[in-house]
């Protein structure tokens with residue numbers, strides 16, 4: 001019997017959620033209450049399932065997202081999520097079918113890029129996605145850091161307040177909007193996201209630990225930073241070995257960032273701070289008198305991006321230097337390929353199809369990896385992933401696509 005891939009009806013959401021739980025090795029018993037709590041997040045026109053004899057065996061959905069690009073503008077993204085194929089039906093092309101059925105309408109809608117958080121590296125390159133922003137987690141030995149924990153925190157005249165979830169939902173969104181315009185890779189946060197970060201929106205199948213929330217206010221009284229962490233109260237006899245795990249730290253200024261890191265490292269009994277997944281160029285190690293106290297626990301690709309509209313994407317971002325490049329973009333899915341002339345400058349860029357000879361040839365996947373400034377064209381050329389037709393073109397592309405700070409997506413979606 002053939003497997004039917006299609007969008008789901010409202011009555012099929014419960015079975016679809018069960019199938020997703022199976023694919024993610026989760027708890028497959030989903031209550032009706034959970035189904036109804038999850039329902040508002042779903043656009044059923046963009047929610048696909050694969051059905052074999054009436055049983056849902058694969059899941060896939062997308063939603064509209066805004067992605068900040070280099071220079072601070074936001075582009076429309078087709079965010080892909082909840083991708084699973086039941087173990088009984090893997091490697092039969094179900095993901096490939098669902099991906100094709102999702103990306104074609106996204107292109108038609110006019111989305112500039114598609115985005116996702118990749119569970120595993122080898123899955124998405126074949127669909128034209130490239131690893132566009134990575135993440136680093138540090139474990140900080142607080143005793144070694146050399147901070148003066150007896151001084152006032154923060155030291156700059158600002159103030160720190162422990163607050164509840166309601167206050168985070170009130171103050172967090174405006175702060176986040178300011179922060180997301182500052183860094184390529186940030187995506188918009190919905191009201192539901194804030195509700196779920198603060199525990200107002202919970203699901204029976206997902207365990208919840210109430211975290212501590214902290215706001216930093218500048219000396220002028222502006223909320224410039226938010227920290228969320230949990231504490232693991234470990235003791236060895238009478239020796240505290242407690243660990244603070246940061247799940248969110250966003251800051252609009254370096255002063256707020258420094259104050260919040262210093263705060264969490266000054267909490268009595270906390271011996272270790274697990275930073276959670278941060279930008280790879282995060283300032284946190286350098287806020288410490290001894291940066292070696294912050295050891296990298298993990299560094300990994302996380303946020304993947306696929307261009308759907310090359311001219312619109314390349315015109316949306318800024319470039320550090322002026323320059324002109326002709327790019328031959330290969331896209332075997334037939335969505336975004338072609339030859340394009342990019343005329344870039346710090347003031348803005350234009351990009352349009354051209355018949356001029358190409359300076360560089362690259363797959364749309366490699367352009368996805370370059371787009372937010374986290375990959376080097378020189379590396380791609382060395383790996384044989386980019387072909388250089390004019391001497392100096394790769395160097396120019398490096399200078400053009402590079403960014404002053406590395407991109408970072410703080411959210412899992």
Ligand SMILES: CC(=O)SCCNC(=O)CCNC(=O)[C@H](O)C(C)(C)COP(=O)(O)OP(=O)(O)OC[C@H]1O[C@@H](n2cnc3c(N)ncnc32)[C@H](O)[C@@H]1OP(=O)(O)O
Nearest residue numbers: 081082083084085090091092093094095096116117119122
């Ligand atoms: C955005 C997110 O939601 S990320 C979460 C992704 N989901 C998971 O990791 C959950 C567990 N895994 C799964 O559910 C499935 O294995 C999936 C969704 C990753 C893949 O689904 P499938 O239907 O098996 O993929 P499909 O058959 O279309 O594979 C297409 C190609 O990708 C390859 N491929 C797919 N998944 C993987 C993988 N995890 N590792 C290596 N290769 C893979 C296949 O071998 C196949 O290659 P081929 O064309 O050369 O034969």
